[in-house]
């Protein structure tokens with residue numbers, strides 16, 4: 001579609017139908033969640049531009065090759081990449097690129113700050129100047145950190161325990177200000193642990209468990225394994241992103257999680273069930289910055305019509321099929 005025909009989402013436009021033909025920029029489009037988001041937007045007929053510092057890996061469910069996805073290959077901490085990514089006429093941005101590892105953020109807080117705050121600030125500023133109407137940020141429940149003493153919802157005070165959580169909280173603050181002061185509608189989706197197909201390169205609980213099931217390594221359980229976590233399927237995250245893009249009344253933080261938590265030991269048992277394999281497990285001391293528990297209330301997202309569709313059992317079975325056939 002020629003550039004002139006691609007405009008911002010009009011204030012009254014709702015639903016994903018309004019995305020057809022619209023320029024949507026997805027940062028981190030070569031990543032785990034990004035690949036699924038890019039594919040879904042392509043299916044809806046959006047004019048997708050992916051920005052990443054690495055090209056999309058061909059074996060993942062990326063649409064490159066099948067669809068016409070534009071790619072800006074570069075690092076968003078470089079200003080030219082931000083400028084090249086957001087042109088006038090861009091309707092919306094889905095910002096997924098980030099320093100995503102809590103552990104790495106503890107080792108390199110400045111790197112997390114540069115990537116998760118400074119690059120985001122530059123992207124928001126560029127969005128303001130380009131007239132972008134909607135900005136969806138992948139945030140995390142790590143923003144509440146020390147405040148995670150009960151069920152987590154959007155009104156729990158921000159008390160991050162790690163640079164990762166702090167930079168996501170700072171990102172939410174920037175989003176709030178660009179929304180209030182400049183009308184760039186900002187939605188911060190606070191994702192719980194996301195899992196699903198195409199995460200073989202990730203180093204989070206589910207792929208680690210799959211590697212243990214494959215006999216490649218032992219699965220490390222931090223502490224006694226009774227800490228509970230919420231696992232949300234990537235298909236449900238994609239539907240939350242699409243909902244955020246198409247819902248003019250949605251802004252600010254929105255918790256996106258299954259709304260059902262399981263202990264780490266329960267997850268081990270569920271993966272044994274899904275793979276039909278025994279998992280070698282090693283107990284190691286708990287890591288610094290670990291949230292005591294993650295139990296979420298997803299009722300705000302539900303009030304916009306979102307609800308998780310994939311049960312943990314069904315989602316793990318799909319992942320197990322991808323790994324073991």
Ligand SMILES: NC(=O)c1ccc[n+]([C@@H]2O[C@H](COP(=O)([O-])OP(=O)(O)OC[C@H]3O[C@@H](n4cnc5c(N)ncnc54)[C@H](O)[C@@H]3O)[C@@H](O)[C@H]2O)c1
Nearest residue numbers: 028030031032033052053075076096097098138191193194
């Ligand atoms: N996966 C989860 O469980 C989870 C949970 C909560 C929040 N999130 C957030 O969701 C987003 C996506 O997570 P993911 O699991 O898909 O991560 P991922 O690591 O698979 O993908 C991130 C992508 O961003 C790219 N990237 C990072 N920094 C960049 C930069 N400066 N410039 C250009 N590209 C850059 C990487 O190359 C990568 O392809 C992140 O913001 C993450 O913090 C993820």
